[in-house]
Amino acid sequence: MQRVIRKKFPGHTIIAVAHRLDTIMDFDKVAVLEAGRLVEFDSPYNLLEVPGSAFSRLYNATVVEREEEEEGGEDGLGVE
Numbered sequence: 084m085q086r087v088i089r090k091k092f093p094g095h096t097i098i099a100v101a102h103r104l105d106t107i108m109d110f111d112k113v114a115v116l117e118a119g120r121l122v123e124f125d126s127p128y129n130l131l132e133v134p135g136s137a138f139s140r141l142y143n144a145t146v147v148e149r150e151e152e153e154e155g156g157e158d159g160l161g162v163e
Contacts, residue, residue, distance in 0.1 A: 104145050113138060
């Protein structure tokens with residue numbers, strides 16, 4: 084789906100709710116909301132460079148979670 088969006092809508096503004104951060108890493112800007120309030124707004128890579136930023140904490144937690152899932156099997160419980 085991401086490929087279709089990028090191919091069919093180049094040069095357009097896309098507002099996406101992302102459940103997987105790797106799908107938005109090539110976006111120009113990311114808005115991070117907490118409790119309905121905007122807490123950060125910048126490019127994903129700029130936000131990753133800010134120590135302790137909400138985006139970098141979320142990204143790092145996602146990386147750790149993915150690594151744990153890969154070590155424990157498909158369901159994260161060690162059962163494949």
